[in-house]
Structures are given as structure tokens and as C-alpha cells.
Amino acid sequence: MKTKLLKLALAFFILNAESLLAQFSPEDTVLVDIQKINPRIIVEIKYATEDNFTGKKLYDVPKCFLRKFVALKLDSVQRELEKVGLGLKVWDCYRPLSVQKILWSIVPDERYVANPAKGSRHNRGCAVDLTLVDSLGNELPMPTKYDDFTEKAHRDYYNLPDTVIKNRKILEDVMKKYGFIPLPTEWWHFDAQGWENFSILDIPLKELNKK
Template sequence: MFADIADYDKSIVLDIRYATTNNFTGKQVYPAARCLLRRDVAMRLLKVQEKLRGMGYRLIVFDCYRPLSVQKAFWAILPDERYVADPAEGSRHNRGAAVDVSLADSTGKPLAMPTEYDDFSEKASRSWKGSSAEAQGNAMLLETVMTAEGFIPFPSEWWHFDASGWEIYPVSDFPLEKTGGCGDD
């Protein structure tokens, strides 16, 4: 079962890039800016937001559930498993068990991070040390809070986190509707 994160916490900043043209495809891919996740994954993300709120921060969410049909389109553009999962296997996003996130201050203003979202270069990797101390510190804070709630950092993208246990969920391909459409598997 999927849950829409906005139904639980309106303070999470939804910057769902694939519902805009501000993404690596240059096209609007999703019809709506929604963050759907498996219910238990959503509950973990809410705990992250609660911890961050207590520290004076907020989560920014760039991507959550991604239909398999979209994964296929992304793979056609960028067939590189460091950044896009092979749709033949399905991604953790296709299972509703991965999130692309960043940090904002309490007003929702984005904090400095190592790169922009969807930067498909070595600078986006967790091992890159060439960004500012502020950006590195913010990325480390995000990683610390996410891993404390059972999210696993993805090595080549500072923003990507998989929920532990992601492999129990089947790949889904229902469309991201403007309302409803939370899938039933």
C-alpha cells in the first residue's frame, strides 16, 4: 500500500522536479507533484522530518515513487546504472522504497549541498570532497538523520536514499495522478 506524504505532513517541501521541466530530461514527466511511498517507508520519512524540525530544518523531496514506464524513458536517455536503474530489474523508486531528498532551513529555503539535484557527475558522489565545507556538512547531516531511520545512502548521488527492506516490494507502474492513484500492491 502506498501513502502520499503530503497527507501526513505539509511542512515537507515538495520540489518534485519531474513534475516540472527543471530536470535532466528538460520535460515535464509527471502530471502531478506528489510523493508516494510505501506506507512504512513514508512513516520513516516522517520521523526524519520530525527530527529535522526539532533541529530547525525541513526536508525537501525531489522524487519518490516513479512508474516503471518513466524508468524506461529515463534509461533510454541515460543508460548508466550509477544514476538510472536498469528498468529490466526495476528501481527502488519503482517499488516506492526510495527517496531523493535535500535540506532546507525552517522557512523552506534550500541549504547548500555538494551539487544541484540530478548532477550526473563525480561531484554528486558521496565520496567527492571538492564541495564547500558547508555543503559537505549539510550533506552529512542529511545522511546521518536518514540512516538513523533505516535509509541506505546511494554512493553516486548524495540525494538518493533507499529504504532498508526495499527488495520485498514489487515493481509498480501505476501513473502518478493529480489525486488518488496510490496503487494497491
């Protein structure tokens, strides 16, 4: 009986995965530069500088690449925020698996860094780290700086000024509206629905930048 149930569950999983993938054309799943989709989204890729928790430059180009269907969702978020004088600044998007291994070697804690043996949503081009900015591009107050590995970065942490809680909620609400899933331990991290259906990649950003 158990074997039969397991087979039925596996069949359902396969059918469900195929159904999700069928929603996307091959063009929807290629990696694209977010600024070619919406140049008003500010790009400040932390791992292309030494201004990150490793203190090292890990990317060879400061670009945000995402699966096209994810980039289009982010474009919708930006357009909605602009109606109230706000916008987005992205800190990280697609991340090569080789970089994931470096991050894991420094912080082997799955609350904050995905185990490269499983692969990150970033490695699939289906995750983005970002924050809110005003109409002049100034960052709005948020709970912590980027890549703060403390409970203050958790979404259920409320010992914060009211303005900060409000800003965090604005970002979370608009991202969820357009199909992004918030990570509980990082207020800045969001995954696109259906990320698990895409393969882990290890393409250097400089190679993507040539296309």
C-alpha cells in the same frame, strides 16, 4: 555438495525475505501521499515539471507517493530535523516503471539510473530523492544540483566547502538513523531498508491521486 549448499542458501534467502515482509501489515505497504503523513515536508517534484535533466514533464501530478512504512520513517526524519530548525524537501518518490524506461533511454548508466529490466527502488515506492531546507524552506548548500551525473554528486567527493560537506553529512546521518540506505553516487538518493521485497509498479500518479 555445491547443489546442497545452493539449496540451503536459497532456503535461507526465502526465509529471510518472508521474515522481513512479516514485519509489515498490508496497510504498511500501500502507497500514500507523504503530505497526508506530514504536510510540513516540502514537495517539489522535478519530473512533474520541465525543470529536470530530460527537459520534459514526465509526471501528470506533482505528488510524492511512498509505501506507508517508508513515509512514516520520513516523517520521523522531518520531526527530528525540526528540533534544530531544519526540514526536508523531496524531489522524487514513487516513479512508474514507464517513466524509468524514459530515463534509461537518456542515461543508460546504472551509477545514476536503474535499468528498467531490473526496476528501480523508486519503482517500488521505497526510495526518495531529497535535500535539506532551513526553517523558511530555503535549500541548504549541497554538493550539486539535483540529478547531477558527475563525480561531484558522489558521497566520497570532498573537494567542497566545509559547510557543504557538513550539510551532506547531516542529511545522510539522520536518514541512516531512521533506516534509509544512501546511494554512493547520488547525495540526494536514499533507499528504505527491505526495498528488495516489494514489487515493481507502473501505476500512473494521477491514478494514485484519485484514491
